[in-house]
Amino acid sequence: MNAAEEILDVVDEHDRVVGRLPRGEVYARGLRHRCVFVLARDAEDRVFVHRRTATKLVFPSLYDMFVGGVVGAGESYDDAALREAEEELGVRGLPRPAPRLKFLYEDGGGRGSWWSAVYEVRCAVPVEPQAEEVAWHAFLPEREVEARLGVWEWVPDGLAAYERLREHRRAGGAPRR
Template sequence: MTNPAEELLDVVDEQDRVVGQAVRGEVYRLGLTHRCVFILVRDPQGRIFTHRRTETKLFAPGAYDCFVGGVVGAGETYASAAVREAEEELGVTGIEPRPLFRFLYADGPWWCDMYEAAWDGPVSPQVEEVAWHDWLTEDELAQRLTEWEFVADGREAYRRYLELRPAL
């Protein structure tokens, strides 16, 4: 497996236009704006795939998240990154994320392209990425958000998702 810190990313501006490239370690160290995808995955009962990140993650090690996803590689589209990240983290093939909305997470800074997907089969989460997982109802997730340390960008993305859901 390639060292994640050496992964080449597109660096973008405030309008999400590519202005250069740098390796992930430098992007994080210098606080350069880049691109990420977030996929909210639901099972047939409407429960949300929720997981705890491994302690070896470069960003937010050990924190919980209700999205699968990650950085968009240099030259990669948001849509292809959403499929790649969802399939890698869940250990599945054939997932079809549906685009929802995009926003700039200023505290990152990074552009977050939001998706939702349904999955009705077993999952085999990537051990390098996922330390624990379960399918939580929206009520269970709302409770855990008050009890557990969630990644800040995922917390903000979920807040926006709930706010915009009636229009989606």
């Protein structure tokens, strides 16, 4: 099955399921769905950063400091976070990502909105990202990621999730590991 045929839960403004449709139709109609964002750090506390491939359905060729993706129909956010992190990093046996916050992302660019659950995970093993998902990758110190925020073209939902995670930490939310 290709990505456009994957079945997603369509949700309302309160994150309640109101239907199920193929991903391609959800995207084409700008329907609200669910996504996970996982900030992966290596053993040296550096952040996994990557550039998406040109073939991605959403935000092709842009940089991202999260791995993640859509939550499948009937799948929990927690299960999707672990699945997506292992798939995109190309590893097995990651610890379960720790949930940090959830927010409703409004795209404003015609793609609609999606409930966004933000997680963090420690990845202490070498990564082998999926070639069809990741065109380039590196683990960067967080200060370097921050220095590139205004320089590189970042996926807008990932940038919004990163800024909310920083605000969450400043407000006394779960500390960085």
